[in-house]
Amino acid sequence: LRILGIEGTAWAASAAVFDAERDEIVIESDAYQPESGGIHPREAAEHMHEAVPRVVERALEHARETHDGPADEPPVDAVAFSRGPGLGPCLRIVGTAARALSQAIDVPLVGVNHMVAHLEIGRHTADFDAPVCLNASGANAHLLAYRNGRYRVLGETMDTGVGNAIDKFTRHVGWSHPGGPKVEAAAKDGEYVDLPYVVKGMDFSFSGIMSAAKDAYDDDVPVADICYSLQENIFGMLTEVSERALSLTGSDELVLGGGVGQNDRLREMLGEMCAQRGAEFHAPEPRFLRDNAGMIAVLGAKMYAAGDTLALADSRVDPDFRPDQVPVTWRADEPE
Ligand code: ATP
Numbered sequence: 001l002r003i004l005g006i007e008g009t010a011w012a013a014s015a016a017v018f019d020a021e022r023d024e025i026v027i028e029s030d031a032y033q034p035e036s037g038g039i040h041p042r043e044a045a046e047h048m049h050e051a052v053p054r055v056v057e058r059a060l061e062h063a064r065e066t067h068d069g070p071a072d073e074p075p076v077d078a079v080a081f082s083r084g085p086g087l088g089p090c091l092r093i094v095g096t097a098a099r100a101l102s103q104a105i106d107v108p109l110v111g112v113n114h115m116v117a118h119l120e121i122g123r124h125t126a127d128f129d130a131p132v133c134l135n136a137s138g139a140n141a142h143l144l145a146y147r148n149g150r151y152r153v154l155g156e157t158m159d160t161g162v163g164n165a166i167d168k169f170t171r172h173v174g175w176s177h178p179g180g181p182k183v184e185a186a187a188k189d190g191e192y193v194d195l196p197y198v199v200k201g202m203d204f205s206f207s208g209i210m211s212a213a214k215d216a217y218d219d220d221v222p223v224a225d226i227c228y229s230l231q232e233n234i235f236g237m238l239t240e241v242s243e244r245a246l247s248l249t250g251s252d253e254l255v256l257g258g259g260v261g262q263n264d265r266l267r268e269m270l271g272e273m274c275a276q277r278g279a280e281f282h283a284p285e286p287r288f289l290r291d292n293a294g295m296i297a298v299l300g301a302k303m304y305a306a307g308d309t310l311a312l313a314d315s316r317v318d319p320d321f322r323p324d325q326v327p328v329t330w331r332a333d334e335p336e
Contacts, residue, residue: 005297009086013051045089080300084321122255137258138163155202190228
């Protein structure tokens, strides 16, 4: 079973081939780098327009070279693409590319939810049965767990995504996008200063802490101290709710997803919390945490094997596609 995945919800134009028999994932990515400020939807879409054909061609070339079936057979069994959530103008380009390719090589189309893909790549690389998943990405922050045929949202951000909050602070400071790695580096020399910490039930909020961090910078608080405190509070909030989600579900497995998951301090906090409760913790390698088509191809393979493909007429993209809208067809035989 071989699936070609295409990702392009925001900044990463990416294509990948997942070969299930060899358990091999080959990813070709081309990142959009804003010249100034954050991600501009129109510029990001122009990047997709230009880069998606290039990365798809490279992935296809790999699929052709490693294909050992008859020459007239398509080199992959299906084309999977990120249907949402994400920036509409980017998603529409990816959707068009996926539809065109599936028609051209005459294979089915699989529409993948980007957030569920962040979760499933963690299950795939850890071999976990029923984990709770913390998705800590740019535009989102969710705690998800499987129940009765769906991934349920146990907790989520009440306002901005976690990475976006960090990026907004670094834009204020004048640092280039993306801000997360710069905050991580600066935090190493910092000390704690008081910033808001907002958890309400199972949900968290990041806009207050982001504004307070900007104000602190304007008041000449050392930027290293603000970065250190931003990390301690934001990751503390994510860790607290992750622990509550483990306790609520009785799960003893936590997987991490999303680009913010590349942060060592976040992984350290989650790892310590899991060790204290006797739970297992898994963070996929960075190339699977940030946006990438490998995760789209891997979930695409599971959906394809379950017969969960899309008719062309139903293949519209959805910028607000929530993870709990997805019927989890590929886990139908698994125990609750
Ligand atoms: P989504 O997956 O919700 O669509 P996204 O498309 O913005 O989000 P991701 O690739 O999951 O993308 O995450 C990008 C975010 O990760 C950016 O906000 C970036 O600042 C953040 N990030 C990257 N590296 C680090 C790091 N080391 N520490 C903290 N944040 C980081």
